[in-house]
Amino acid sequence: MSSTYGENLRLTIFGQSHSAAIGVTVEGLPAGFAIDMAALQAFLSRRAPGRDKNSTTRREADVPEFLSGLTGNVTCGAPLTAIIRNTNTRSGDYDELAYKPRPGHADYTGWVKYGESRDYAGGGHFSGRLTAPLCIAGGICLQLLEREGITVRSRIRAVADVTDDAPFTGPVSHKPFPTVSDEAGQAMQQRIAEAKADCDSVGGVVECIVEGLPAGLGDPMFGGMENRIAQAVFGIPAVKGVEFGDGFEAAKLRGSQHNDPFCMEGGRVTTATNHCGGILGGITNGQPLILRAAFKPTPSIGQEQRTVDLRTMENTTLTIHGRHDPCIVHRAVPCVEAAVAIAVYDAFLQRKKEI
Amino acid sequence: MSSTYGENLRLTIFGQSHSAAIGVTVEGLPAGFAIDMAALQAFLSRRAPGRDKNSTTRREADVPEFLSGLTGNVTCGAPLTAIIRNTNTRSGDYDELAYKPRPGHADYTGWVKYGESRDYAGGGHFSGRLTAPLCIAGGICLQLLEREGITVRSRIRAVADVTDDAPFTGPVSHKPFPTVSDEAGQAMQQRIAEAKADCDSVGGVVECIVEGLPAGLGDPMFGGMENRIAQAVFGIPAVKGVEFGDGFEAAKLRGSQHNDPFCMEGGRVTTATNHCGGILGGITNGQPLILRAAFKPTPSIGQEQRTVDLRTMENTTLTIHGRHDPCIVHRAVPCVEAAVAIAVYDAFLQRKKEI
Amino acid sequence: MSSTYGENLRLTIFGQSHSAAIGVTVEGLPAGFAIDMAALQAFLSRRAPGRDKNSTTRREADVPEFLSGLTGNVTCGAPLTAIIRNTNTRSGDYDELAYKPRPGHADYTGWVKYGESRDYAGGGHFSGRLTAPLCIAGGICLQLLEREGITVRSRIRAVADVTDDAPFTGPVSHKPFPTVSDEAGQAMQQRIAEAKADCDSVGGVVECIVEGLPAGLGDPMFGGMENRIAQAVFGIPAVKGVEFGDGFEAAKLRGSQHNDPFCMEGGRVTTATNHCGGILGGITNGQPLILRAAFKPTPSIGQEQRTVDLRTMENTTLTIHGRHDPCIVHRAVPCVEAAVAIAVYDAFLQRKKEI
Amino acid sequence: MSSTYGENLRLTIFGQSHSAAIGVTVEGLPAGFAIDMAALQAFLSRRAPGRDKNSTTRREADVPEFLSGLTGNVTCGAPLTAIIRNTNTRSGDYDELAYKPRPGHADYTGWVKYGESRDYAGGGHFSGRLTAPLCIAGGICLQLLEREGITVRSRIRAVADVTDDAPFTGPVSHKPFPTVSDEAGQAMQQRIAEAKADCDSVGGVVECIVEGLPAGLGDPMFGGMENRIAQAVFGIPAVKGVEFGDGFEAAKLRGSQHNDPFCMEGGRVTTATNHCGGILGGITNGQPLILRAAFKPTPSIGQEQRTVDLRTMENTTLTIHGRHDPCIVHRAVPCVEAAVAIAVYDAFLQRKKEI
Secondary structure (H helix, E strand, O other), X not given: OOOEEOOOOEEEEEOOOOOOEEEEEEEOOOOXXXXXXXXXXXXXXXXXXXXXXXXXXXXXXXOOEEEEOEEOOEEOXXXXXXXXXXXXXXXXXXXXXXOOOOOOOOHHHHHHHHHHHOOOHHHHHHOHHHHHHHHHHHHHHHHHHHHOOOEEEEEEEEEOXXXXXXXXXXXXXXXXXXXXXXXHHHHHHHHHHHHHHOOOOEOEEEEEEEEOOOOOOOOOHHHOHHHHHHHHHOOOOOEEEEEEOOHHHHHHOEHHHHOOOEEEEOOEEEEOOOOOOOEEOOEEOOOOEEEEEEEOOOOOOOOEEEEEEOOOOEEEEEEOOOOOOOOOHHHHHXXXXXXXXXXXXXXXXXXXXXX | OOOEEOOOOEEEEEOOOOOOEEEEEEEXXXXXXXXXXXXXXXXXXXXXXOOOOOOOOOOOOOOOEEEEOEEOOEEOOOOEEEEEEOOOOOHHHHXXXXXXXXXXXXXXXXXXXXXXXXXXXXXXXXXHHHHHHHHHHHHHHHHHHHHOOOEEEEEEEEEOOEEOOOOOOOOOOOOOOOOOOHHHHHHHHHHHHHHHHOOOOEOXXXXXXXXXXXXXXXXXXXXXXXXXXXXXXXXXXXXXXXXXXXXXXXXXXXXXXHOOOEEXXXXXXXXXXXOOOOEEOOEEOOOOEEEEEEEOOOOOOOOEEEEEEOOOOEEEEEEOOOOOOOOOHHHHHHHHHHHHHHXXXXXXXXXXXXX | OOOEEOOOOXXXXXXXXXXXXXXXXXXXXXXXXXXXXXXXXXXXXXXXXXXXXXXXXOOOOOOOEEEXXXXXXXXXXXXXXXEEEOOOOOHHHHHHHHXXXXXXXXXXXXXXXXXXXXOOHHHHHHOHHHHHHHHHHHHHHHHHHHHOXXXXXXXXXXXXXXXXXXXOOOOOOOOOOOOOOHXXXXXXXXXXXXXXXXXXXXXXXXXXXXXXXXXXXXXXXXXXXXXXXXXXXXXXXXXXXXXXXXXXXHHXXXXXXXXXXXXXXXXXXXXXXXXXXXXXXXXXXXXOEEEEEEEOOOOOXXXXXXXXXXXXXXXXXXXXXXXXXXXXXXXXXXXXXXXXXXXXXXXXXXXXXXX | OOOEEOXXXXXXXXXXXXXXXXEEEEEOOOOOOEOOHHHHHHHHHHHOOOOOOOOOOOOOOOOOEEEEOEEOOEEOOOOEEEEEEOOOOOHHHHHHHHOOOOXXXXXXXXXXXXXXXXXXXXXXXXXXXXXXXXXXXHHHHHHHHXXXXXXXXXXXXXXXXXXXXXXXXXXXXXXXXXXXXXXXXXXXXXXXXXXXXXXXXXXXXXXXXXXXXXXXXXXXXXXXXXXXXXXXXXOOOOEEEEEEXXXXXXXXXXXXXXOOOEEEXXXXXXXXXXXXXXXXXXXXXXXXXXXXXXXXXXXXXXXXEEEEEOOOXXXXXXXXXXXXXXXXXXXXXXXXXXXXXXXXXXXXXXXHOOO
């Protein structure tokens, strides 16, 4: 099922941009885990709109209400369901969009798939707003992983043509614009401001690193860490590419350059380099797991665009009004962390069956 | 389960490089479909080793034996199982590898995961040889898709630093080295020959295009065509990145450049460009679906490499003997077609429930 | 996952007896279906407590709130989520039950499985109250099946030692105590009244018949209609047996008595008898599908019972106070219809892929 | 998928009665487990035809060939595949059956579902012969459970109108006709002989007991032990009912009779009785798990029966020739053990994730 992810931990995401609520049900959480609600809220706030000058002015508190699965703040073993009410909706903004599909959006494909009864308002179930429940589930998984000594961190690696190639040593989640190099971050925000001024938008790349992983997570073939993580990360709207370790750059290397030599360090097996991004044969090797996700530029732009009228089946034009992000990459940073945390924790539970 | 793929069509791959046989079971095939066995064998031959001067000298006929699921060559509705016997094995080549994990291979992670009882010979279940049963299942799906007017074609897009940027207009599967530009193909083979001479290897990129797709295949979120295809394609050993449409290049563009304007053509909705690779919101829009997979350089190289001795937990070196490909990208071309065909046919069956 | 059912239609049930809400998410519903909300509410009311003199005095309106998946009352293709707020809870009734497991309930096994953090109030996630969201999903499936000319009807077949062997010709859902024979119904209610007077309870049997089914639904082996339906019906608390057609009586017959002869009727293949309950090899044969589910007597009784104190690990006794049904069989009738409707509609969608 | 079972351990059964081979793939077996091949073969022999005077004269050695998943006799972590070649087939026996469906068999429903291309010979994929691969997987699970101190035993509880109500204390698997009471066994065999003399058949009931189970296996709702086991056991052809503990008899009891009082015994919680069959809320309570499966009489009988001609769509008659069992209940005894062992071991692995 398309709104469901996971074999050992399973989450089901529901809701549309303008439905009564959005939410998530998570099955398979260990019983007896005390969720740090303040930490979870802080994590959710990193994704929430209206946090900085680069984002949409739509503001949603994004405070989850827990309907089930807890006694107090402790998991009780039953499925956990959390919802967020949709309060600040402006459906009037979307009337024209009932018959004029926005380029780069799922309006047209949703119309083909679900017909006239589809919920097009705000993108419906395809909306980026559905990453809020993803972050609820992911935020809980982040805490469960921390208990195991595993951390998941992401940063903006690129926006438009600006890249941040500084080594990803420390955390950046406290920054409103989470790059490692502040200089690169300034240049990126400049690109965003330029795009905004042009009623346009830009894309970018988010990089994620998972540290503290034991060797042995993941499975061969379709159950590899790459497969598991890609399936989760492509669930974030606008992701068009996912790569691990050296990724597409690896294709240009020779084996003698790309192979990571094994060596002993402090009595345990390690590798001298980490071109493979911590994954061999789909299974973690104990080194940091590294991946990058490419985000296309926000499809909602203020310029007039060519489209069709689905009532008359004729060419027409569309100018999108309403509130839109000229760049969603910085807001996508916690979403990537969430998706990766979910995939990693699912693999972690899988591994528990084996040992 | 890690060796299983698909919700509507489900395949389970079994076998190790040097086990009695490798094979695949496919559930959910429509009954009454006559498999073109000659076409299937021709497809399998494109993957088989020993076909050209760039490959390993290990030769396996790779002729599947069908154990179940057919009456004659026609599917009967029961699960189809096909196996290929492993005849030409040289296990003696692998004795040292019981305790010296090869860099870039799954030897070490397999040892961590499965312990001493793992089957390390030839890479065991992690071996590229397991793409043969993938190609059996994929070859059947290719025929099923053809019946629906859907074609899946792949080509070598890059080897090492050489790229083939010629437009992917016609088929290239008849070529032993399937590039569009023969000039680029020559240069790539030159790189492979150079690597071979250096006891080294190279990686590359395979591009795949699916044409004739109806709009409406795929689902939102985790069931998008990107998620489905990535989960299948990362099941091919050595894949380290998957991107759709403009992929990582999309991250550098502006929305006004990347958005594909809708327009009418011959009475139906189409797009003026195809930056999105035929997928919007995870769902096909009727345009060609385009993706690329990055393959790391073959990890088996003839040079001495650093590794560890798992018996003594000390540093040591390893020189891999035996038969190995300096490049597997050209052999991976049908594997990508197979994986994509399986994912697309699974989505096709999913769609049948809806209409 | 244990609170999830279905391959083509998938429902996930969440909530505990005394959590903020209980609910269900249903994925895979066809888009564009107008739910008859009045009919759904009428169906839910058949299950709701406090409807008749035989039931608990706890009253819950059981009016679902739809959070997602609809535009108006029409399915939009996105997952449908409906919740029911828990308003009339009296948790104080349950304090002693934190450490004294009730015989016949899941209190002890829940404590073993989830530990001290389990939600024991009112049975938590194990409560019969969780059949309300089952009935929401099932009520929608009943309407979807009706559109296909398929009806699902249930009746009380037995309570305690009283059986209703009248042929199941017409509907009984309009009766507060849905037997076919009113005389049998009176005798059953007499048994319930006697049990209530003794602070005791009784069990019974619900019979379900599905008519209008096409031949060809269901699959061999683990996907048979028996497997699918049993997996759903055993999800209703207190069910301890499920049988199809002649069921356990079939074990006493000879083949010549049990085999249903095929014959032509009005140009189509039918059977002269229906001992098999409409299922051969797991697949519907076009005859009515018939099953029965055995319900154990309500475990909550007013008599003093032996139990243990989980704090001291010593023997003790327990007298359960609060509101309880001396018989839940009549309230279980729509629950069986719901579970069967879900299983049948899931098989119906499965069949759509094949033809 | 219908020929697949399990979430944590997953088996896929393939083959038809007269295909080249039948077999099973098992994923999720723990690596490093040494299969006792002699014990497995002895288990398979209990199911094999031609073992005693009550069975068909078709003889198949039923010696599995392991194609993958082992190094020697030790599991290596990769999917295990075992096949049995079909050697002793007499397809000529089945020519008339191409168009005359046998009453009580899946011939007609298979024709509806798969059309003319179905494999009807010997019942195809619906054949009882497919319980051989079930027993391979189940026999391995039995050994894995034994390692955990868990035993699974079955016996014939009834044949026709003869029941064996002797307490199920010791093992009976060494008996060719595995009843507890030899006297009852004699009477049952008398019924079989009588049926055979009449060219007829009889049904019966198999009872299964699982001992040594820890409390805490299984999950609420659809993941209960009843649901899991029923889904597996209904996969055995001819099963028409499954009940747990007192089963359908429980429906006749009062709560005060059926509830099992908790009490302390040797420092641990136990129950004074076991009406619930060791399962409360779907979860094991540490008492023996008890179930019964009802088998309909073998549908293949030697008497002339009414059926239809699918070519002309007219009524006709059929007399089945060939080799058939007048009773399959004694051969079904190990099949029930196999199905239950698979379901229990799957739940056992599930539980490992939680603790």
